Amino acid sequence: MKPTLKILIADDHPLFRQGLRKTIETEPIFHVVREAGDGQATLHAIRELKPDLCVLDVNMPALDGLAVVRQMRAQRLRAEVIILTMYKEEDLFNAAMDLEVKGYVLKESAVNDILEAIKAVMAGHRYISPALSDFLLTRRAGSNGLRESKPGLDRLTSAERRILKLIAEDRTSKEIADQLGLSPRTVENHRTNMCAKLDVHGIHSLVKFAYENKSRL
Amino acid sequence: MKPTLKILIADDHPLFRQGLRKTIETEPIFHVVREAGDGQATLHAIRELKPDLCVLDVNMPALDGLAVVRQMRAQRLRAEVIILTMYKEEDLFNAAMDLEVKGYVLKESAVNDILEAIKAVMAGHRYISPALSDFLLTRRAGSNGLRESKPGLDRLTSAERRILKLIAEDRTSKEIADQLGLSPRTVENHRTNMCAKLDVHGIHSLVKFAYENKSRL
DNA sequence: ACGCTCCTGAGTAGAAACCCCTATGCCTGG
DNA sequence: CCAGGCATAGGGGTTTCTACTCAGGAGCGT
Secondary structure, three states, X not given: OOOOEEEEEXXXXXXXXXXXXXXXXXXXXXXXXXXXXXXXXXXXXXXXXXXXXXXXXXXXXXXXHHHHHHHHHHOOOOOEEEEEEOOOOHHHHHHHHHOOOOEEEEOXXXXXXXXXXXXXXXXXOOEEOHHHHHHHHHHHHHHHHHOOOOOOHHHOOHHHHHHHHHHOOOOOHHHHHHHHOOOHHHHHHHHHHHHHHHOOOOOOHHHHHHHHOHHXX | OOOOEEEEEEOOOHHHHHHHHHHHOOOOOEEEEEEEOOHHHHHHHHHHHOOOEEEEEOOOOOOOHHHHHHHHHHOOOOOEEEEEEOOOOHHHHHHHHHOOOOEEEXXXXXXXXXXXXXXXXXXXXXXXXXXXXXXXXXXXXXXHHHOOOOOOHHHOOHHHHHHXXXXXXXXXXXXXXXXXXXXXXXXXXXXXHHHHHHOOOOOOHHHHHHHHOHHHO
């Protein structure tokens, strides 16, 4: 089987896009279905064409590359992402990693690298330019500290926090009630109130939130 | 400033050493002061010549590349190290990282990569082949405590993995069924089977598992 | 004293997930 | 050819969580 891979490229420089396209299409199964020059157009094109892979420049008008990825996640647009950037900025890199971007390539890299990155990502692996190895190795120290506190987390009351901590440990309302000496209904009411305050919906969203933020409870 | 850099290369294949030497010496300031074919000879040469940088193959007779590094550390021989290897083995890679090796390059990489690696390492940075980005990213999770792949994760079938990926995105069985063109009951059955295989129980445990392991799906 | 928030508890309803079964069709290895 | 694994689909029942409503009491500031 030889399914051609639908690729979208986004960069605000037409000449760079052209070079990128030429490079990518040296590989016959890679097909660039669209070029976009700004973030909004990129997002539109992703919704419309459902590409398998997006190669996004960070610096773009309207929406930058990472903002596009955030929108993709919010709108459940499933496509692999490779971020292209000119500079080695640690914050930018960490933000991309937090968004679970699969590829991160410096523009200074050899043209060969972008092809390698595409192949690796489409094979389910990740590809990060070696120039960023330093960031990758020291990431643990950095990314944990500078994460901004979620909006709404500070609006939780003490009882709610107490319960959320136990939710993060995968406890049911009944178990939590037993442990805290409350009625299961009270715990359920707190759950409901937290869902409203945090503006999360769905049966698992509160658990997910609790799990993501358990270090800050 | 133009001090020539003393480099030692170690590999048990003479032809490969020759290619490597030619490649390195395209850069005038790099000077290969010795080639070695096994670990003992390498260690000897390092003591004798005190090179600035050692490019070591992993597979060598007498002492393998990592054993040489261990000896260097034990004998306080200060030289930067770049490990060259043919295969992507996670254990080997982690062992090298634990030894604070500054460069780790796959032989399949472009010849250009080894030069980039040398330049990066001599500039005080690290250089890791992008093919190993996966290892690098999962290393912190691994070193954090839960260590290596869960028992049972490899027992999942392809359909189950496909569904687990969507579970990790907080989708309901109905949404997953719609997206994959299946009956909701089928998806629920897969959920049940996965719970049994993974030996997890409780309404949120599968979501939690999926979320923790989403990078390995 | 009056509002206000918070903690507590409850009724009702529905959605989602889990748990126990059965069953069909497909493919593969012995 | 048959057993077994896998993917598919369903029945019936239970538990858990969410989403609404309501309500009493405690504490707190104006």
